[in-house]
Every structure is written in structure tokens, then in C-alpha cells.
Amino acid sequence: xxxxxxxxxxxxxxxxxxxxxxxxxxxxxFTARRARRWSYLRVTxxxxxxxxxxxxxxxxxxxxxxxxxxxxITAIMLVxxxxxxxxxxxxxxxxxxxxxxxxxxRGAGFGYIGSTVTSLIYASFTFxxxxxEAAILSFALNLCFDIPIGLGYILNALVVIPLVxxxxxxxxKFQAWTQPxxxxxxxxxxxxxxxxxxxxxxxxxxxxxxxxxxxxxxxxMLGAASGVVFSxxxxxxxxxxxxxxxxxxxxxxxxAKWWGSLMCAGPGWTILGVAKMLAGSYLLTFAISTGVSxxxxxxxxxxxxxAFSQVIENPILVxxxxxxxxILSQLKxxxxxxxxxxxxxxxxxxxxxxSHPGRVVWMVFNVAIxxxxxxxxxxxxxxxxxxxxxxxxxxxxxxxVSDLVINKPLGLSPPHIEFRRAYLYDINPDxxxxxxxxxIVSFLAYFGLFGETAMSLSSFIxxxxxxxxxxxxxxxxxxxxxxARAAADIPKTLETCCICExxxxxxxxxxCPFYEGPICxxxxxxxxxxxxxxxxxxxxxxxxNQFLNWAFPxxxxxxxxxxxxxxxxxxxxxxxxIGGVLWIIRNQAGTDSFDITLTLIFSGLLFIVxxxxxxxxxxxxSQHAAWQESNLQSQRLMRExxxxxxxxxxxxxxxxxxxxxxxxxxxxxxxxSHELRTPLNAIFGYAQILYKxxxxxxxRKEAVSVIRRSAEHLSGLIEGLLDISKIxxxxxxxxxxxxDFPLFMSQLAGIFEMxxxxxxxxxxxxx
Numbered sequence: 210x211x212x213x214x215x216x217x218x219x220x221x222x223x224x225x226x227x228x229x230x231x232x233x234x235x236x237x238x239f240t241a242r243r244a245r246r247w248s249y250l251r252v253t254x255x256x257x258x259x260x261x262x263x264x265x266x267x268x269x270x271x272x273x274x275x276x277x278x279x280x281x282i283t284a285i286m287l288v289x290x291x292x293x294x295x296x297x298x299x300x301x302x303x304x305x306x307x308x309x310x311x312x313x314x315r316g317a318g319f320g321y322i323g324s325t326v327t328s329l330i331y332a333s334f335t336f337x338x339x340x341x342e343a344a345i346l347s348f349a350l351n352l353c354f355d356i357p358i359g360l361g362y363i364l365n366a367l368v369v370i371p372l373v374x375x376x377x378x379x380x381x382k383f384q385a386w387t388q389p390x391x392x393x394x395x396x397x398x399x400x401x402x403x404x405x406x407x408x409x410x411x412x413x414x415x416x417x418x419x420x421x422x423x424x425x426x427x428x429x430m431l432g433a434a435s436g437v438v439f440s441x442x443x444x445x446x447x448x449x450x451x452x453x454x455x456x457x458x459x460x461x462x463x464x465a466k467w468w469g470s471l472m473c474a475g476p477g478w479t480i481l482g483v484a485k486m487l488a489g490s491y492l493l494t495f496a497i498s499t500g501v502s503x504x505x506x507x508x509x510x511x512x513x514x515x516a517f518s519q520v521i522e523n524p525i526l527v528x529x530x531x532x533x534x535x536i537l538s539q540l541k542x543x544x545x546x547x548x549x550x551x552x553x554x555x556x557x558x559x560x561x562x563x564s565h566p567g568r569v570v571w572m573v574f575n576v577a578i579x580x581x582x583x584x585x586x587x588x589x590x591x592x593x594x595x596x597x598x599x600x601x602x603x604x605x606x607x608x609x610v611s612d613l614v615i616n617k618p619l620g621l622s623p624p625h626i627e628f629r630r631a632y633l634y635d636i637n638p639d640x641x642x643x644x645x646x647x648x649i650v651s652f653l654a655y656f657g658l659f660g661e662t663a664m665s666l667s668s669f670i671x672x673x674x675x676x677x678x679x680x681x682x683x684x685x686x687x688x689x690x691x692x693a694r695a696a697a698d699i700p701k702t703l704e705t706c707c708i709c710e711x712x713x714x715x716x717x718x719x720x721c722p723f724y725e726g727p728i729c730x731x732x733x734x735x736x737x738x739x740x741x742x743x744x745x746x747x748x749x750x751x752x753x754n755q756f757l758n759w760a761f762p763x764x765x766x767x768x769x770x771x772x773x774x775x776x777x778x779x780x781x782x783x784x785x786x787i788g789g790v791l792w793i794i795r796n797q798a799g800t801d802s803f804d805i806t807l808t809l810i811f812s813g814l815l816f817i818v819x820x821x822x823x824x825x826x827x828x829x830x831s832q833h834a835a836w837q838e839s840n841l842q843s844q845r846l847m848r849e850x851x852x853x854x855x856x857x858x859x860x861x862x863x864x865x866x867x868x869x870x871x872x873x874x875x876x877x878x879x880x881x882s883h884e885l886r887t888p889l890n891a892i893f894g895y896a897q898i899l900y901k902x903x904x905x906x907x908x909r910k911e912a913v914s915v916i917r918r919s920a921e922h923l924s925g926l927i928e929g930l931l932d933i934s935k936i937x938x939x940x941x942x943x944x945x946x947x948x949d950f951p952l953f954m955s956q957l958a959g960i961f962e963m964x965x966x967x968x969x970x971x972x973x974x975x976x
Contacts, residue, residue, distance in 0.1 A: 235453075236555045236568045238730045239628070239717035240307035244377075245456040249470040251381055256451040256474035258384030259444075260481045261391055262542035263509035263535065264341045266489025268441070270507040272434040273490040277417030279426040281490050284434035288441075289483035291672070293476045295606055296445045298613040300475025303449040304467070306626040307716070310446035311556040314605075316626035317612040318640030318679060320690065321560065321633040322749050326641070327605050328557040334443040334602065335550030336575050339543055340582035346539035347583070348510045353532035362583040365543070366576045372540075373547045374569050377454055380544050387537055394534040398516035399488070405520045407495070415494045418503055432665030439668040440599035441482065442606045447549045448475050492516055510535055550575030560630075563737035600655060600671045604647035607675030608640050612683070615676075621683035622691050629696075630733045630741075631719035635749035637690040642682045647675035693747035696720075708732035772826055779822045780815075787814050882927045889927070893920035894960040951976065 235244055273281040303313050310331060314324040347361030356364070372383055452474050458464040492512035497503055499515050506512070513534060517527040551572035559565045616622040616639075627633060651671035654663040663670065697720035703712040707726030721728040723739040741748050757766045768774055788811060896917040899905050905913065958974035965972035 236309075236552045237559055237565065237734055239312070239714060240309075240453045241714050241717065242307075242457065245307070245454050247377075247381065247454055247456070249455065249466045251385065252451060252454050253470045253474040254388055255377065255381040255384045256448050257478065257481065258380075258388060258541050259447050259451075259545035260478050260485070260542075261395075261538040262338065262342050263345050263485075263489075263538050264338060264542075265441075265482055265485035266492065266509045266512060267341070267345065267507055268437055269486030269489030270493035270509075270512065272437050273415065273417065273493050274503060274507055275417055276430045276434045277426070278413050278415045278490070278494075280417070280430045280434050282487070283426060284431055284438055285483055285486045285490070287431075288435050288438040289479045289486075292442055292445075292482075293479040295442065295610045296448070296476030296479065297472075298610055299445050299449060299606070300452055300471055302613055302626055304452045304455045304471050304475075307453050308626055308628055309453055309552055310449045311553060312628035313449065313626060314609060314640075315628045315633060316623075316691075317609045318616070318622065318637050318643070318683070318691070319608075320635055320637035320640070321630050322635040323637055323641055325557050325560050326644075328553050330601055330605055331443060331446050332550050332553035332557060332575065333598065334446070335546045335553060336579040336582065337598065339546040339550065339576065339579035342539045342542050342546065343579060344583050345509055346536060346543075348508060349532050349535035349539075352510055352514070353528055359584065362580055365539070365583075366580045368540070369543050369547050369576060370573060372544045373551065373572055376548065376568070377451065380548060383544060384541060387541055391534075391537050391541060394530065394537065397530070398492075398513055398520075401520040402495075402516060407519070409491065411498050412491045412494045415497075429661055429665040432662070432667070432669065436599055436665075436668040438486070439603055439672070442599065442672075443602045444478060444482070445475065445606065446553075447545050448478055450545075450549050450552060495519075546579075547572050547576055550579075559734050563735050565731075565735055597655075599668050600651045601648055603668055603671040604644045604651065604675045607647060607672045608643040608679050611643065611676040611679035612640065615680045616683045616688070619680070621680060621688045623688070627692060627696070629717075629719045629730045631721065631728070631743050632692055632694055632696050634690045634693050634744075634747040634752065635741075636752050639679060639683045639686060639688070639690060643675050643679035646678045647671045650674050693744040706732055708736075772830075775826055776819075776822055779826075780819050783818050783822070784811075784815050787811065787818070885927055886924070889920055889923055890955065890959055893917060893924070894963060896920060897960065898963055 235241060269281065269285060272284060276284075299310070299313065302317075303309065306313075306316075308316075311324060311328050314327045315321055319327060343362060343365035346365050347356075347358050350356040350361040350364070351358055372379060452471065455467060455470055455474075456463075458467040489507075489509065489512065492509075492515070493506050496506045496512050496515040499519060501511050501515055510531065514527065514531045517530050518524075521527050521530070551568045554571035554575055555565060555568050558571070612622055617624055622639070648671065651667045651674065653659065654670050655667035657664045701715050704715060704718045704727045705712050706718070706729040707721070707724050708728055709732050711729065713729045717730050718727045719730065719733055720726075721733065721739070721743065723742040728736075745751065754766075757769060761769070896913050899913045900910055900917060954974075954976070958972075962972045962974070
């Protein structure tokens, strides 16, 4: 079905370009069944290839260095178990419905626009860990090849880009080719140390160099160490980005393979992650025991260099093995970080701007942000950065898990994952309320408002607050903000999008009343013309107005919707975020000498923010007014187009009826002419015989001549009527010398038959 409004050629080409499946890898959309052609083993291997990152060893070493063996090992095992449990439902729903972590978040309580917040959180995870891993790799390049750290940062950013441009196809090949070498290099130092007879007594007896009470484990220390490990909770998002390519099981044997692959590639990453953190904990104590300074002992380069050095005497070989392992490990994880970040940024900007220049553009953008963090020295602030970030990530993941494990089985939310814009509310208070509650409570605890014990356990507070609050809000709202309108029944076959004209699975299509045709989820996301005509009540502006009218008196609502109120609120929020970042930088510096400088920076940024916000508000008002005007014109155009369509339909119907009537008339005239010609030919023939018969008296020949001329005249009238019917039917062919040969022969046969009968002869005429 063609849409009411024609789609511009440029827009159609644009949507077709960004729908390139090889480059886009189904970013922003349901993972098509034709894309799930990989084997279970290949998907699992690709997903587990991302567990190569040495930040795990760095985390294990950092918390061991600060809190000692007992606290570090307990925190790693406890948090690892919780990460495993939270990863099971997320992996299951992602694989079952073929969605990435962002699309899963939309349908798990956050809404269409609301999940942009979590997209930003997830994107932050990818570029923070990209920067951490690239920093480790740059240290390795400096150690092995004496390459300056700054140049190493740039090389790390550039080398990843060509490996990620074609998504899962190229990444899966890269992981498959490098996995055997990485496994050998990873276990080699531990095999060599075991063969050389090194024990673990120095590891288990290590008490740490952190707080004064680091000699034994306390609840405060356990909570603080767990907060750092909890920052890894968002890693399940990167696993899901690959799990969605698992093919649907068709047999019982396939189902067993599907579950095995799901558990290994999804929550199973925590088993390898815990093992690597334990390895980092051990290697840190080993490196310190061999004379490595505690200031650099948490660097994985120093860990593995110290391990190889103790059992291999050739320094060149030690350097080569360490460099090869670190470089390979960091490349394997950073292709995943860049890939996952490109999907997260694509989801974030496509919903806010209704434009999508392609996943590759956002991949470069994500790498550029990571490059900036590398130059800011993110690795030096590893523990502080991850501890703060973990609270937000835990609130997000805890809310999703609560919806999947509690809300859906209890019927508080839909049993399926709905991710299409056409059927979702922009904001779902269920997910946002739970996440905001968890963030607020956990940060209050983190900053010491509830005491020292609650401060150390703030990460646990974030996770369990989100899990508990999500079903409470869903019960209060009765789950009404999950689905804006019921999805239409679309046949379970490939459907053609009325915008980009590509064919997609039914799960990726929606019925669009604005374009009056099926539309794919990507074209629906990129459309800025319809302004959610299918669900205007579910738009974020309408939802905001409803909330304000419910929560405040009318006068306050009018005040809050004024320019100055909007300016004050937006400026305050942005200024608060900037102030928070500068505060973290000041605390990390550990000195008050930057106070004046940071104050000047904050004041300058505040001025820029104020001007930008004011311009944004004015531009938004102008855009809204222009849209209202264009919307009125569009509505008038729609009415005119529909009126023309009705007129054209009525005209075509009249033409069809007229043509049918003309054809019936033509058939009737042809039949009538045939019936009239038969007796008329007899009259004409007998008149011709009588006129030429010598026995006819002359006085009768004049009468016979009149009969003959009258017959000829009637024959001409019949021919004229027949020509008129042919003209009306559009089949007229006029030739001066054209005759109806079968009719002419029939007339001659009639004459010959009468003449033969007079002479006693038999005449027969067969056609």
C-alpha cells in the first residue's frame, strides 16, 4: 500500500543507506532471522572473546592491594555470584526476542525515549573501559617498543576502527582466529609458575596497603571492595550484543545447544571474569614479592612481565611474550567495546534527533571520547571512577532484572519485549522511578549520610533498592505505561516497509496510520514528520503536562512551563553535572591548589551553558511553532489529497460502469444487426431475382426496384448503428473497402440457392 504522502527520494535513499545490514549489523532494530545464521559455537566464542580484557586483572589486583587477600577474594566471589544471577534473565530475553540491551531496556520498564538515559549509561561503560584497556595496551607498547604513551593512545584508537566496521561478521572472524593463541598465552605463565614450584602462601597471607584496618576483613572493607567489582555489571550488555545472534532452536538437540550457548556466552562470562580477577590478585602479590613497586604492581603489564621473568631467563623472550599477550588481549576486548558503544550511541542519538548517519560514525565518536579519557589519565583513577559509576549501572541493571524476574511473571508488565516506537510510551515511570530511587538512596549512602557501614555497602543498596522498588511502582501504576496501543496483527512473513522499501520480519514492523502502510522500526524511529500521530497521548510532552497537572496547581504548572523556569531547570541540571565532574577531579588530585582554577573553569562553563540553554529554548519554541504551522498545512493537504482520492475513485468507478454498459450495448447491437440482416438479405436477394427475371412484368419491376433500394437503405442504417457501437466501445476500424466477408458469402449463397431451385438443382453452402 502506498502512503498518503509521497516520501522524498533523498529520504528514501538515506533510510536505505543506514539500513545496510553489513555495516549496521541491525543496530536500532530486531535481529532478523536471516542474520542468525551463525553456529552456536561461533556466537559463544565471539561473546567470550570479549572476556580477554586485562582490566579484570587490574581490578583484582587493585582491591587486593588496598584491602588484602581475604576481603578481595570474598568480594570477588560474592559479586561474581550476583553478576551471574542477574545475567541469566537478561541473556534469556535478549536471545529469545532477538534484541540488544537497549531494545531490551525499552520493553523492560523504561519506555522509548526514557531508555536514552540507559543508552548513555551503557555508552559510558564502553568508552570508560575502552580507555582503561587502551591505556594498559599503551603501557605495553611503551614497555616493548618504547613507543610514547600519547602516540600509543592514538594507535590503539585507530587500529580498532577497521576491525569493527562490519560488525559481527568481521568481529567473529577476528575472535575465532585469535582465541587459541590468547588461551595459550593466558595460561602459560601460570603453568610455568606451577612447574617452577611457586606456592600461594604469599598471596593468601597478603594484608594489603590500604586503610589501617587492612589486616582483616570487615563489613566496611568488603562493601568498599565489592563496589569496585560491581562496576562490571554492565558487561552483560556487551554479551547481549552478541547473544542476540543465536539462531532459534528447531529441534530438541538444538534447544539443548541453545541453552548451553546462552549460559556460556551470557552469565557464563562471570566465571571467566572471576578467574581473571583472582589471577590478577595473585599476580599482584607475586609481582610485589619479586620487588615490583606497589605503585605500579596493579598494572597487568607488570604482573605478567614479573610472572614470565621468574621462569624464563631470556629477557627478549619475556618481553615478547608479555607484549604479545597484552596486545592481543586488549585488541580482543576493545573491538567489543567499540562495537557495543557504536550501538549504544546509535540508539541514543536516533531517538533524540530522528537522524542516524550510520553505526560506523558513532563507533568513531565513541573511540574519540575514549581517546580523550586516556589523555586525562583515567587508569590512575581506576578505583574511584568505577566505584562511582557502579551505582548508576547497578540501578539500571537491577531495574531490568526486577521487571524480567518479578513484574512479567506476576503480570505487572507485558510478557513480551516490545521495543517499537509505534507501541511504546515515551516515558515509563516504572523503570525510571525504580532507577532514580536506587540512585538517590545509594548516593546518599555513598556520601556518608547513613553512616560508615551504609557508605561501604552503597553498591548493594543500589542493586536491591532497584529490584524492590520496580514491582512496587508497577503495581501502583498497574503497568499501564508499558504499551501505548495494541500492536496490529501482522502476518508472520517478510513485510515491505513503505518508506525504505526493504523487507523485514513481522516482529520488526508496525502499522503506521500516518503513512497508511507497514513501516519498519528503523524508519519509524527516524521519522520526524508524524510526531507520533498513532499515539499522541504517549509523547513525552503530553506525559510531562499530565504529570505537572496532577502534581501541582494550575498556576504553578503555568509558571513551570515558562521560559525562565525551563532555563533555570536546564541550566541547574547541566551545571550540577559539570560541578560533579570537577569535584571528582579535585578529589582525585588530592590537593586544594586547583580550587581557584576549577572555580574559574566552572564559571566560564556556566556562562557558556546559560547562553546555549537560552538559545536552545528559543530554537525549540521556533521549531514548535513552525511544526504547528506545517502540521496545519499538512492536515489541509491531507484532506485535499483524500478528497482527490475519493473523486478519482468515484470517477474511475463511473468509467468502469460506463465501459461495462458500452460493452453490453455493443454486444446487443451486434446481435440485433445479425438478426436483422438475415431476413433483410432474403428480401434483397429475392428482389434482385425478381428484378432480373424476364417473366416479371415491367410494371412490377418498378415496385421490385423500390423494395431493393429500401433493403439497401436499411442495410446501411444497420451498418451505421454497428459503427456507433464500435466507436463507443473503442474498437472502431474504418476502411473504405472493408466488407463483412462471411456475411457477404452468406448473402450470395442465398441468391444462388434460389436460382438453383428454379432450375431444379440442389445448391449447398458450407462454412
